[in-house]
Amino acid sequence: MRADRLISILMLLQIHKKLTASELSERLEVSVRTIYRDIDTLSGIGVPIVADKGINGGIKLIGNYKTSITGINKNELFSLFLPTGDKILEDLGIEKLKDSTILKILGETSTEDLREFENLQNYIYIDMNTWNEPNTILNTNTLSLLQNAIWNSKVLKIIYRKTEEVKEVKLEPLGLVCKRGTWYLVAINNHIIKTYKVTSIESALLMPNTFTRPDNFNLKSYWIDSTNNFKSLIPKYTFTFKVNPKVLNNIKERPFITISETMHKDDDIYLKIKFDSLWQGVEFAFGYGKSIKIIEPLEAISEIKRKAEEVLELY
Secondary structure, eight states: OHHHHHHHHHHHHHHHSEEOHHHHHHHHTSOHHHHHHHHHHHHHTTOOEEEEOSTTOEEEEOTTOOOOOOSOOHHHHHHHSSOOOHHHHHHHTOTTHHHHHHHHHHTTOOHHHHHHHHGGGGTOOOOOSOSSOOSSOOOHHHHHHHHHHHHTTEEEEEEEEOSSOEEEEEEEEEEEEEETTEEEEEEEETTEEEEEEGGGEEEEEEEEEEOOOOTTOOHHHHHHHHHHHHHHHSOOEEEEEEEOGGGHHHHHHSTTOOEEEEEEETTEEEEEEEESSHHHHHHHHHTTGGGEEEEEOHHHHHHHHHHHHHHHHHO
């Protein structure tokens, strides 16, 4: 809606002080011509807004003009107050701030609407905890120290535990990412941006010296690119199983198992399922005993035979 866009323009200019028409059009996903029409409309209703031309030009508000968040609709409030995973807020030590922030923003909202927003938790709940108990417990003091280093561009010295070694590393921290309840630190190490699992940081020390954060670094873009690269390097194994119909529903209901293809031949059912490793597929089949038979890949058949012989020998 146009009214929403006009409010967005005002809020963006209050935050950024000055933006070009191209920057506003990109953020609001409209044409530059539409932005200029909106500027004329705002000026016409008395908003002190100007558009300067030239290399250093742009659109800005004159003086100390401020506007409150008015005209916000119910859907926008719903999007703002969707329940955030409590674990994230607890890890960051700000779980108590959420309720007070909501009350400040709602302001003079009607009692009926306030109840509706409070009841949103009964319709949507975001659980950031994993299914399995974590092997290591997150040290919230370490997480707090990492936040401090990131906000103040302070160099960090950490003791980092890898699979087969523990090493001291100096880092220039750029950001924190929480994925399924697990925190990761993104930082520069010897001019290369790397990712570190926070629970693998045995200790961290804030150094007195600072660093210059790269102007072109975008945490979201980096994370998406790095995870895509990581996933592309993981070998994928497509298994074909001959399945007893009695276990079919059980397989369909299992978390993290996705059937890519179901085939029916005579009275038999065949499933195609992808696994990140050969052993994952073998382990999956092994758990169902004679109710599942591996058809391919051939190396998986050899592996499950070997494992079966090991079990027979053990018992």
